[in-house]
Amino acid sequence: MLFKRINFSSATTPFNFQESIEAEVEKKQVRTFTPPGGKNMTVFIDDISMPFVNTWGDQITLEITRQLIEHKGFYFLSKDERGQFKMVQNLQFLGAMLHPGGGKNDIPHRLKRHFFAINMTPPSQRAVENIYGKILEAIFNPKKYSPEVIGMRPFLIDATISIWDAVKRRLLPTPAKFHYTFTLRELARVFGGIFVVASKPDYKVIANCLNIKEKIRPELFLISLWRHECQRTFVDKLINYADKKTFQDMLDRVTKEKFRDSLGFEDEQLMTENLFCDFQREDVIDEYGDIVEVAPFVYEACPDVETIRRKCIQKLGLYNEKYASK
Secondary structure, eight states, X not given: OEEEEEEOOTTOOHHHHHHHHHTTOEESSSSEEEOGGGOOEEEEEETTTOSOXXXXXXXXXXXXXXXXXXXXXXXXXXXXXXXXXXXXXXXXXXXXXXXXXXXXXXXXXXXXXXXXXXXXXXXXXXXXXXXXXXXXXXXXXXXXXXXXXXXXXXXXXXXXXXXXXXXXXXXXXXXXXXXXXXXXXXHHHHHHXXXXXXXXXXXXXXXXXXXXXXXXXXXXXXXXXXXXHHHHHHGGGOXXXXXXXXXXXXXXXXXXXXXXXXHTOOHHHHOOOOOEESOOSOOEEOTTSOEEEOOXXXXXXXXXHHHHHHHHHHHHXXXXXXXXXX
16 A cells, blocks of 8 residues: 655645555556555645635636545546546545634535544543643652642643633634644644753753753743743734734733732743743863864753854854855
């Protein structure tokens, strides 16, 4: 069994689709083609509902898809055999799409009828809490971290789910913002950044709050890390300043609601703007200027933006020296 993945977008044309299929099959008879080696092939079409809808409400890319499924083929495009039907056998199809609405297309029933439809509902809040609760429980090991740090687990989970839910409800996809879809992947990215900092015993960045000029309590350090991961994850998708301002207001509100009363911090303490990156360590260089030990990539807090700017300019200069032709 072979596998072929095709990603549809609003710019995918019937020619693109036919070309993708033709590249995966070989001639068996005069006008009959099959996947190589006499095998079957599963064609997975991701975002099957994305092709452009024309003035008459048709998605012409989906019409050639339907033709291939129904009639097991399409027509030759080459000049010599143009108009002759080309049989393509031993294919089966799997499609995936987001729920219609909010700027997202549906697919025609004449195509949909060829598929078994399976609706994957998002997990409940309790399921999400259980998933990430168990992971945080393993990461924040009592042997490594103080009770104050371990006690942050429920607050971080609750706050992350709250901001995720608020963003999904407020920043909805439209035709101009069709990529405004916030799924479990965003949750995973937020927690992933926290895991990277907390999981390595040699970093100890939560205990020591490295690289921050004013030493702060571990709970506040975790909150600043959480806010940075939320901004890094969600703001990266936003395309204008109004939406970014909307998200920042939501983040500030959720931060106050989830951490202020429970932990007893003041608002100005919670509204942190710390940044994190993984390229701050220096290479170990000997007296001859040769690199003895390459700097490790450690994801940790940055002192300030200017420090990172200087580091970026320095690395860019080293790159330009090493690859002068570029």
